[in-house]
Amino acid sequence: QQKVQQSPESLTVSEGAMASLNCTFSDGTSNNFRWYRQHSAKGLEVLVSIFSDGEKEEGRFTAHLNRANLHVSLHIREPQPSDSAVYLCAVSMSNYQLIWGSGTKLIIKP
Amino acid sequence: EAGVTQSPRYAVLQEGQAVSFWCDPISGHDTLYWYQQPRDQGPQLLVYFRDEAVIDNSQLPSDRFSAVRPKGTNSTLKIQSAKQGDTATYLCASSFDGGSQNTLYFGAGTRLSVL
Numbered sequence: 582q583q584k585v586q587q588s589p590e591s592l593t594v595s596e597g598a599m600a601s602l603n604c605t606f607s608d609g610t611s612n613n614f615r616w617y618r619q620h621s622a623k624g625l626e627v628l629v630s631i632f633s634d635g636e637k638e639e640g641r642f643t644a645h646l647n648r649a650n651l652h653v654s655l656h657i658r659e660p661q662p663s664d665s666a667v668y669l670c671a672v673s674m675s676n677y678q679l680i681w682g683s684g685t686k687l688i689i690k691p
Numbered sequence: 692e693a694g695v696t697q698s699p700r701y702a703v704l705q706e707g708q709a710v711s712f713w714c715d716p717i718s719g720h721d722t723l724y725w726y727q728q729p730r731d732q733g734p735q736l737l738v739y740f741r742d743e744a745v746i747d748n749s750q751l752p753s754d755r756f757s758a759v760r761p762k763g764t765n766s767t768l769k770i771q772s773a774k775q776g777d778t779a780t781y782l783c784a785s786s787f788d789g790g791s792q793n794t795l796y797f798g799a800g801t802r803l804s805v806l
Contacts, residue, residue, distance in 0.1 A: 585733075615794070624695070624782065624797040625734075669733055679795070681733025 583608045585672050587682035595690050600657040602685045604670030609648050611672050616644055616655045619667045619684070628668075629655065660689045693717070695798035697783050703804045704773045712768045712801045716785030724795065725758055725768050726782040734782055740766065773805045 584607040594600045602616075612632055617625040629644040631637040631653065637644045641658045653672075657664060670682040696715040704710055716723050722741050726734035737756065738748040742763035751758065755774075760766040770777055780802045784795040 617797075624697075624799040625784075625795075627794050627796070630794060671733075679734075679736070681735075683732050 583611065583672060583678075583680040585670060585680050585682040587668075587670050587685050589685060590683075591686045591688070593688045593690060594660055596661060597659055600660045600664070600687060600689070602655045602657075602668050602670075602687070604653045604655075604672070604682055606651050606653070606672045606680075608672075609651055611648075613673045613679075614644070614646055614653045615671045615679075616642070616653075617669045617671060618664075619669060621666075625669065657687075660687075662689045662691050665689045695783055695785055695796055697781075697798035697801055699801055700799065701802050701804075703806065705806055706774055707772050710770050710773060710803065712781050712783075714766045714768070714783030714798060716764065716766070716783070717796055720785035720787050720796075721763070722786045722788065722793075723760055723766050724784040724786075725766070726784065728780045728782055728800070730779070737768070770803075773803075775805045778803060778805045 586605050588603045615630045616628045619625050628642045629639045631644045631646045634646050643656045646653045665688050667684040667686050669684045671679045673679040698713050702710050724739040725737045727737050728734040738751045738758045739746050740760045743760050755771045758768045780800040782800045784797045786793045786795045
């Protein structure tokens with residue numbers, strides 16, 4: 582059974598500094614990794630999808646996948662206060678089998 | 692293009708009451724998912740449909756929960772007799788084709804409180 586853990590639980594970063602979030606998973610055969618963002622009172626917004634080892638950039642968001650180390654990270658360049666939200670990592674072999682982490686609460690200080 | 696629409700946004704019930712949640716997916720998306728997200732946790736799949744057919748409802752508490760998607764478009768999730776443990780946000784998502792690399796798009800959710 583796939584297990585997904587995120588760290589840290591909470592992170593405070595100053596506006597403009599790089600924010601880095603981590604996600605570890607237990608099944609290295611997974612091939613579908615996504616980072617979502619959840620603002621309070623809003624739905625989940627997909628940020629980056631990555632399917633092979635290496636980096637994938639979408640605007641200010643970069644995901645880095647290393648399946649040998651069972652690790653996928655998200656880096657946010659030049660974060661703004663509007664990026665304050667809960668960030669969720671989802672790992673799977675197929676969409677309906679998405680297994681989610683419990684999230685990292687990110688706070689960007691002006 | 693309109694996103695996934697859910698209603699109501701909030702619901703507050705006493706234990707034993709019934710409630711229905713409604714979802715309108717993105718036009719053209721054949722796959723629809725219902726998730727339950729307890730506070731401070733990630734979403735947990737309850738059921739998903741391909742068109743009008745239920746593909747997997749193994750995590751749906753069948754004694755009190757039911758879900759339908761009669762015409763393969765909108766969907767309704769119903770709780771017959773709510774319990775305090777049902778307190779959570781209920782999220783609807785849709786995708787095209789349900790393939791492993793197709794993105795799920797989520798609605799804003801319905802936040803349910805059972806007193």
